[in-house]
Structure formats: C-alpha cells, structure tokens
Amino acid sequence: MLTLIDYDAGNLASLEGALERLGLPYRLAQGPDEAGEDGPLVLPGVGHFESAKRSLVQRGWWRELPGMVASGRPLLGICLGLQLLAEGSEEAPREDGLGLLPGVVRRLGPGVKVPHMGWSQVTLNHAHPAFGNPTGGWLYFVHSYALEANEGTILTAHHGRDFAAVEARGRTLGFQPHPEKSGPLGLLLLQSALAWMGATRETTCN
Amino acid sequence: MPAKRIVPCLDVKNGRVVKGIQFKQLRDLGSPVELAKRYDKEGADELVFLDIAASLENRGTREAWVRGVARELSIPFTVGGGVSSAEDGRLLLRAGADKVAVNTAASNRPELVTEMAEAFGRQCVVAAVDVKRDPELGWRVYLKGGTQPTERSAIEWLWQLNELGAGEILLTSMDRDGTLDGFDLELLEQASKLPIPLIASGGAGKDVHFLEALEHGADAVLAATLFHEGILPIPTLKTYLAQHGVVTRS
Numbered sequence: 001m002l003t004l005i006d007y008d009a010g011n012l013a014s015l016e017g018a019l020e021r022l023g024l025p026y027r028l029a030q031g032p033d034e035a036g037e038d039g040p041l042v043l044p045g046v047g048h049f050e051s052a053k054r055s056l057v058q059r060g061w062w063r064e065l066p067g068m069v070a071s072g073r074p075l076l077g078i079c080l081g082l083q084l085l086a087e088g089s090e091e092a093p094r095e096d097g098l099g100l101l102p103g104v105v106r107r108l109g110p111g112v113k114v115p116h117m118g119w120s121q122v123t124l125n126h127a128h129p130a131f132g133n134p135t136g137g138w139l140y141f142v143h144s145y146a147l148e149a150n151e152g153t154i155l156t157a158h159h160g161r162d163f164a165a166v167e168a169r170g171r172t173l174g175f176q177p178h179p180e181k182s183g184p185l186g187l188l189l190l191q192s193a194l195a196w197m198g199a200t201r202e203t204t205c206n
Numbered sequence: 207m208p209a210k211r212i213v214p215c216l217d218v219k220n221g222r223v224v225k226g227i228q229f230k231q232l233r234d235l236g237s238p239v240e241l242a243k244r245y246d247k248e249g250a251d252e253l254v255f256l257d258i259a260a261s262l263e264n265r266g267t268r269e270a271w272v273r274g275v276a277r278e279l280s281i282p283f284t285v286g287g288g289v290s291s292a293e294d295g296r297l298l299l300r301a302g303a304d305k306v307a308v309n310t311a312a313s314n315r316p317e318l319v320t321e322m323a324e325a326f327g328r329q330c331v332v333a334a335v336d337v338k339r340d341p342e343l344g345w346r347v348y349l350k351g352g353t354q355p356t357e358r359s360a361i362e363w364l365w366q367l368n369e370l371g372a373g374e375i376l377l378t379s380m381d382r383d384g385t386l387d388g389f390d391l392e393l394l395e396q397a398s399k400l401p402i403p404l405i406a407s408g409g410a411g412k413d414v415h416f417l418e419a420l421e422h423g424a425d426a427v428l429a430a431t432l433f434h435e436g437i438l439p440i441p442t443l444k445t446y447l448a449q450h451g452v453v454t455r456s
Contacts, residue, residue: 013302017277047327115329115373117403118208118425119251119455138209138455140282142304142329159208181282181304183246183455 002026002199003035005043007059009052009080015044018180022191023201032064040197041065041073045080049105049145050092052080062098069100074171074197077101082167082174083145091145100172103150103164108143112160115144122155122165122177130173130196131155131166137185139165139177146176171197209455210447211251211426212416212440213405214433216241218287219259221267225434235434239274245433246279248440251455253283254307254376254405254428258351260288269301276302284332284376292321299326307332307376310349313356313363316370323371332405333372335363337393338380345393352380361396368400375400376428379408386411389419389427398423413438413446420452 002019006012006028019026026042029035043065045052056062069075077085086097089105097105108114119138127133131154139157146163149156155166157176166189167174179190216223216238223241224232235241238255245253255275257268272285285298286307295306306326312319312333322331336352337345337360345360364375377397379390389409398404406424410416416427432438444454 011276011299011302011304013273013276013300014279014304017302018280020277021280046330112207113401113403113425115402116208117329117374118211120208141208142282144327144329178282181280183280187280 001036001039002194003029003039003041005035005041005061006030007052007055007061009045009047009055011046012044014178014180015042015078018187018190022187022194024194024199031059032061032068035068038073040194040199041068041075043075043077043081043084045078045084046142047080048091049080049083049089050095052084053092053095056084065098066100069170069172072171075100075173076193076197077172077174078180079143079176079178082147082176085172085174086147089145101147101167101169101174102152103148103167105145105147107145108159108161108163110160115142116146116159117142119182120157120159120177122157125149125153125156128154128168130168130192131189132192134185134189139179139182139186139189141177143176147174173197208425209251209453210420210424211405212249212443212454213252213254213426213428214245214250214440215254215256215407215428215430217258217430218255218268218271219257220264221271224258225431238271239278242275242279242283245440246281249444249455250281250433250440252281252426253279255283255285255287256307257285257287265297269297272298272301272303286332286334286376290318292318292325295322295326295330299330305330305332305374307334309334309336312367313347313349313358316366319367319370319372323373328371328373331372332374332376333367334376334378335360335367336378336380339390339393348380352378352383360393364397364400368402372402374403374405376405376407382409383407385409388415389422389424391418391422394419394422394424413443416443417447417450417452420447
C-alpha cells in the first residue's frame with residue numbers, strides 16, 4: 001500500500017482527494033514505524049525548508065528515509081518534498097538536504113515575480129519509463145525556490161530560468177508542481193508516477 | 207511567465223454559494239463542492255471563495271465545505287472572509303485551502319500578514335484590498351466589505367502589504383464592481399508594478415475587458431456573475447484571449 005508521510009508540513013486534503021479519485025488506497029504515517037514494510041512513500045510539503053526538515057527529524061523520518069530508499073522503497077517528493085530530497089537549499093543554507101536527488105535548490109529570480117505562482121508549461125528533458133512526453137502541458141506551481149536542472153531532470157519548466165519540474169534518481173522521484181492541483185494532466189502524471197513506483201488500485205470482488 | 211489565470215469568485219453564506227444584490231436578496235446557487243466541480247471541468251484556473259457571513263459560530267460549517275472542496279477540486283483555491291488571526295488561517299489551510307485571503311483584519315493589524323507569511327509561507331497569503339477612487343486623493347482603501355472608508359492610500363498600502371509578506375494581491379475596484387463597464391485599468395497599471403502577482407477584480411462585463419486587464423499588468427482576472435450565469439463561458443473566454451495573443455492554460 002501507498003504511504004503518505006504526515007508530518008504537519010503539508011496540505012494533505014487535496015492529495016488525499018486525488019488518491020481517492022485515482023482509486024489508490026493509502027495509509028497516513030506520522031513516523032517510519034507506521035509506514036509498513038513496502039509500497040511507495042509520498043513526501044508532500046509546503047512551507048519553509050528548515051521547519052519542514054525539523055519536523056521530519058523529530059518524527060524520525062530524516063534518519064530512516066535514506067535506508068528505506070536504499071532497501072528499494074520508491075519515494076515521491078512533491079513541491080517542498082522534492083526540495084527536501086535534494087542535496088540542499090538556499091532557503092536554509094546551513095542545513096543539508098536528504099541528498100536522495102541530485103543538485104541544489106536555489107532561489108528564483110531576479111527579474112521575475114517570486115513566488116512563481118500559477119500554471120507553467122513543462123518540457124521533456126530526458127525520457128523516463130514512468131511518463132510519456134507531456135511537453136507543452138500545463139502544471140500548477142507555487143514556489144520561491146527550485147532545483148537546478150541537472151542530469152536527473154525528466155521535465156523542466158521555466159520561470160526566469162529553466163529548472164527541474166520532475167526529477168528522478170533510481171526509484172526516487174520529485175515533482176516541483178502540485179500534480180494534485182494541476183487538473184487532468186496533473187492527475188495523469190501522478191497516476192503514472194505512482195503506478196511505476198508500484199502503487200496498485202483497489203481491487204473489488206464483484 | 208506563468209499563464210494568465212481565469213478565476214471565478216464564489217460568495218458563500220452558511221455553507222451555500224449565493225448571489226447577492228447588496229446583501230439583501232440572496233439567491234442560492236448551490237453547494238461549494240458542486241460549483242467547484244463545475245468550474246474545474248469548465249477550465250477555470252483557480253477559484254476564490256469569500257465567506258460573506260463569516261462568524262465564530264459558522265467556523266465548523268466553513269471547515270466542512272473547505273474540506274469537501276479540497277477533496278474534489280483538481281485546481282487551487284483561496285478562501286477569505288472574516289479571517290482575523292493566523293489561527294483562522296491555519297484552520298483553513300489545514301482543511302485544504304491553498305491560500306487564505308485577509309482584508310480588514312490586516313488593515314487593522316498589519317503584522318497579521320507577516321505572522322501568516324512566516325507560519326505558512328507567503329505563497330499562502332493573499333491580501334484582498336477594496337479600493338475606491340477619491341477625485342482629489344486618489345485610490346483609498348475601504349474595509350468591511352467596502353462599507354467602511356479609510357484615509358489609507360491604496361497604492362501605498364499595496365506596497366506595504368508586499369513588504370509585510372503578502373504573496374499575492376486581490377484588488378477590487380469598488381467604482382467598477384457590478385458595473386460591467388470593465389476593470390479600472392489605471393489602477394491595475396499602478397498595482398502591477400508590485401513584485402507579487404496581481405488578481406484584478408471589479409467591472410468585468412465582456413471578453414475584451416479581461417483582455418484589457420491582462421494587457422495592463424494583471425496576472426489573473428476575477429469575475430462572478432459572468433461565469434455563474436454562463437454569460438461568458440470560460441472556454442469561450444480562453445479562446446478569445448488566445449486569438450488576441452494572451453496565453454492561458456489550455
């Protein structure tokens with residue numbers, strides 16, 4: 001079953017609604033001991049890098065996540081969730097990231113409105129088995145910092161400069177946009193990502 | 207630059223979407239969840255819900271419909287109306303709102319904007335500002351749903367809100383609101399100098415008005431009646447804007 005990491009740094013209602021619409025059962029886990037043995041992990045997140053990290057540390061996730069990933073559990077970070085998976089962020093220069101995705105998160109701008117808030121188009125950078133080619137499709141973004149595009153970048157978006165919209169390393173994925181807030185394309189990408197990560201739909205007996 | 211956004215606005219009273227004429231005759235348009243789904247399907251880019259009768263007593267009702275909307279909607283939404291503390295904001299965000307709009311309470315106690323920006327991130331904080339033009343003094347801020355005039359200069363207040371930590375401005379021209387004569391373009395031109403996104407509100411009557419507002423610096427355009435009554439369907443508006451070179455989400 002899919003595990004949604006619940007650490008008081010995210011708006012879970014929309015994500016839960018999206019999972020329900022996709023017919024994907026999930027459990028909410030406040031700590032790693034509630035995460036079961038297998039199935040994909042989803043790390044949502046809004047807010048500040050440092051306070052989100054503090055909350056993950058307090059609940060034991062920060063220590064356990066690298067081992068869970070190393071033992072083969074797929075992990076998807078969304079928005080600030082993606083940023084926490086990177087090596088670090090300019091939002092909290094003294095703090096390390098989890099380092100499960102390559103690259104560093106930097107502030108957007110200058111020369112553009114920050115936060116980057118609204119619908120932007122994505123462009124395919126590297127093909128990935130989880131996704132087709134959504135180039136030209138629109139996704140919803142709300143963020144002031146972004147992961148620099150790098151060798152693990154699947155989709156890029158542009159706001160003043162190109163940045164990573166979808167990032168992957170092994171079975172760890174990150175979405176900078178909010179797929180649960182991005183209309184039909186967002187739901188499709190979320191479904192594709194989770195299916196590739198091994199999430200299964202609810203089976204019924206009829 | 208992100209796509210320009212089309213934003214229907216829904217007034218909510220006691221858990222129902224209403225259409226009001228001077229707050230007197232209110233017509234029931236349906237439940238927030240039903241209308242949210244309709245607009246999601248129709249191609250709206252975002253929704254704004256304003257609780258026009260917010261009170262301590264109906265807080266529970268509000269959280270219930272906000273939660274319902276969050277579960278069903280696949281686009282972002284803002285909730286405002288009577289938000290007077292960071293705690294009010296926290297409850298709405300926890301129920302699933304993407305952003306919270308503050309208005310009168312922020313004017314009375316500007317630190318509220320900073321407190322909310324620090325607690326939730328400035329992208330969650332929308333500063334709603336109602337303004338009316340004074341022939342000599344320029345645009346002035348009005349409070350309490352536009353019923354209470356102040357001495358405050360609107361343009362100065364917008365810059366101050368940006369400094370305080372607002373992530374977006376929802377700017378309503380009371381001179382134009384309900385007139386269907388078009389947005390106050392001079393006002394938008396002034397306000398769009400701010401480094402944060404601007405939602406234009408008040409005066410939309412037909413397609414060209416949206417085009418003008420977007421060409422005069424608005425990042426998003428808000429309307430209620432035109433969309434609710436189906437006078438201007440959102441897909442029709444988006445096609446019109448595309449024909450005139452304005453990019454929206456398709």
